[in-house]
Amino acid sequence: MSNPQTGRTVSRVFTAAQTQEGAGFHVNRPFPTRMLADFDPFLLLDEMGPMQIAPGNAKGAPDHPHRGFETVTYLLAGELEHKDSRGHAGRLTPGDVQWMTAGAGVVHSEMPSQAFQQSGGAMHGFQLWVNLPRTDKMMAPRYQELPAANIPTAQSRDGKVSVRVIAGEALGTRAAIKTRTPILYQHFTLQPGGVLEHAVPADFNVFAYVIEGTGRFGAQALSAHARQMVVFDHDGVDLTVRNDGDAPLSFLLIGGRPLNEPVARYGPFVMNTEDEIRQAILDFQAGRMGQIRA
Incomplete structure (x- = not known):
């Protein structure tokens, strides 16, 4: 059982804003x-969907640059294809994760696959932006791609709590992904009556984002439902989530060690100073981040 003296409380709960991204898809x-x-x-979290898309109406994010951070794409439904200026290409299907470290700079695109464009269907996924420390902002770009079948999973003894461990460790299971910044990224599902008691590093900033259902979070057992973000305070080394309802609760648990560095950002560039942002713009305009070949 969680110790009340070490359990984190919730500092705030709020609902995600609705906006448009890329070529006009809703997030x-x-x-x-x-x-x-x-x-x-962390710099950004977008939930794409969930939505039903008619044949021929799927939208994505055409060619665009990034520098100075990482993008983590986690797909729950649909199919995406990605290409970049370094000749890398791949496809994401439900349950897959792509971890792209933009580093010094890359131009890439994320678009619905041709097959999904033709058929339409359900689209649902997440993109998380993870800042890079000053020492890594100009590292060589890299990709880590993890098919759904290779993402470690675990389950509680009573079978009421299950998790897909994208980053960090949960229920005694460690992720396959290697991160530049120490973080945790875990997709939990709690069946009715399920209780999660989860240790987290004392110095991590931690939040939950509810995908489906309603749960009670933190030492105060505050209620939160789908499309809401739950921010945990820094007053403990473990946290508790309960599902007192009659339907499954699905949520992302995300946390990381803060960098405590200056953040200068302009669109797809995240650096430490305004001068570095201006240089990123110049490098992109001069073609030094490359271009995607047809």
């Missing part, structure tokens, strides 16, 4: 918004 965005600018070391 639910808990941050950055007027409610929360960022969540060190």
Whole structure:
């Protein structure tokens, strides 16, 4: 059982804003918004969907650059194809994760696959932006791709709590992904009556984002439902989530060690100073981040 003296409380709960991204697809965005600018070391979280898309109407994110951070794409439904200026290409299907470290700079695209464009269907996924420390912002770009079948999973003894461990460790199971910034990224499902008691590093900023259902979070057992972000305080080394309802509760648990560095950001560039942002723009305009070949 969780020790009341070490259990984290919830400092705030708020609903994600709805906005548009890429070529005009709708996302639910808990941050950055007027409610929360960022969540060190995280810069953005977008939930794409869930939505039903008619044949021929799927939209994506055409060619665009990134520098100075990482993008983590986690797909729950649909199919995406990605290409980049370094000749890398791949496909994401339900349950897959792509971890792209933009580093010094890359141009890439994320678009619905041709097959999904023709058929339409359900689209649902997440993109998380993870800031890089100053020492890594100009590292060589890299990809880590993890098919759904290779993502470690675990389950509680009573079978009421299950998790897909994308980053960090949960229920005694460690992720396969290697991260530059120490973080945890876990997709939990709690069946009715399920209780999660989860240790987290004392220095991590931690939040939950509810995908489906309603749960009770933290030492106060505050209620939160789908499309809401739950921010945990720094007053403990473990946290508790309960599902007192009659339907499954699905949520992301995300946390990381704050970088505590200056953040300068402009669109797809995140650096430490305004001069570095200006240089990123110049490098992109001069073609030094490359271009995607047809």
